Amino acid sequence: MNFKKQVIIAGIGVAILLILRVVFANAQSELPIFITLLIGSTLAYIIFLYLFKIGKLKGETHWNWRRFMVYAIGIILLSVALDYTSKIHNHELSDSIWIDAHGNAWIKDVFGALLALLIFYIIFSSLYEHFKGIQKLKYQKSTAELALLKNQMNPHFFFNTLNNLYSLIKKDPEIAQEYVLKLSDVMRFTIEKGQNDMVKLKDEISYLNNYIELQTSRYHRDIRVNFEHSVKNPSYGIAPLLFINLVENAFKHGVEKMTHDAFIHITLTEDDMTVRFKIENNFDPETIEKKEGIGLINLKERLHLSYPDTHELCISNKNEIYSVYVTLFK
Numbered sequence: 001m002n003f004k005k006q007v008i009i010a011g012i013g014v015a016i017l018l019i020l021r022v023v024f025a026n027a028q029s030e031l032p033i034f035i036t037l038l039i040g041s042t043l044a045y046i047i048f049l050y051l052f053k054i055g056k057l058k059g060e061t062h063w064n065w066r067r068f069m070v071y072a073i074g075i076i077l078l079s080v081a082l083d084y085t086s087k088i089h090n091h092e093l094s095d096s097i098w099i100d101a102h103g104n105a106w107i108k109d110v111f112g113a114l115l116a117l118l119i120f121y122i123i124f125s126s127l128y129e130h131f132k133g134i135q136k137l138k139y140q141k142s143t144a145e146l147a148l149l150k151n152q153m154n155p156h157f158f159f160n161t162l163n164n165l166y167s168l169i170k171k172d173p174e175i176a177q178e179y180v181l182k183l184s185d186v187m188r189f190t191i192e193k194g195q196n197d198m199v200k201l202k203d204e205i206s207y208l209n210n211y212i213e214l215q216t217s218r219y220h221r222d223i224r225v226n227f228e229h230s231v232k233n234p235s236y237g238i239a240p241l242l243f244i245n246l247v248e249n250a251f252k253h254g255v256e257k258m259t260h261d262a263f264i265h266i267t268l269t270e271d272d273m274t275v276r277f278k279i280e281n282n283f284d285p286e287t288i289e290k291k292e293g294i295g296l297i298n299l300k301e302r303l304h305l306s307y308p309d310t311h312e313l314c315i316s317n318k319n320e321i322y323s324v325y326v327t328l329f330k
Helices: 003-023 031-054 059-089 106-153 155-171 173-191 201-216 244-253 294-306
Strands: 224-231 263-270 274-282 311-318 321-329
Touching: 003 031, 059 106, 106 294, 155 173, 173 201, 201 224, 201 244, 201 263, 244 263, 244 274, 244 294, 244 321, 294 311
Parallel strands: 224 263
Antiparallel strands: 263 274, 274 321, 311 321
């Protein structure tokens, strides 16, 4: 059932409940209260459905917003029950079939205790999940930094870099100096800036540029690597080392295993609403790994922890072209 049909059905339900509420407004029973609770619950469902539709509540966090609805409805029900039993106890309303002003007055205290326990549980569980998320984010970030540093210092990468540097020193000392500086900048960013919670977008772009140039220089064949970027606010803060795993994977699973016509196309844009990163590379279907790599798993975890409810990750694998799209909502 699509969004429009759900809203129409819920709207018709609210209209019917409103009519019933007017009809039974003076009924000497709990029916008007029950109808009011149904109206409030239905309206809450429509609101959350709308927020989910416009993207304020992401699909991957469906359990969170459903749980929030359960909490909200639980608080409303207990609050109304507490208010209703309190009025009976204070003789403001006539006795109910469930409670009278004297015999069952203890039910009011039960509702009050349940409401207090629910609120305490919500606050405690929220704080605990927030703390657990922070600890997990720190662990994932440290893991990403260590994995990236190991990858950059592994013999394959390091020896190729040194061989290229040795050749450049003989052919063109000035370019060799630039090569050393780029390698130094890449290592420094990984070790120093990688420890920060946020880095400037321009620094992340510079880091990616240096890494791409170092990687490209390793291959002694024609490869097409394009990195286009357009940002409105270069100082906008972003989680460090967020996109590097995708760039590494494009070289590792694409360029390294292609004998000819290898390409990588990268685009990074930033505006008032979003930061968007897109990367595409071709690959040899005979060498592709079916299992999801640790780099992609790590990226998903970091996005979930650093940008909860404010990101989208789309992966496409069509016509021997692997594409990843990352959107960060401001």
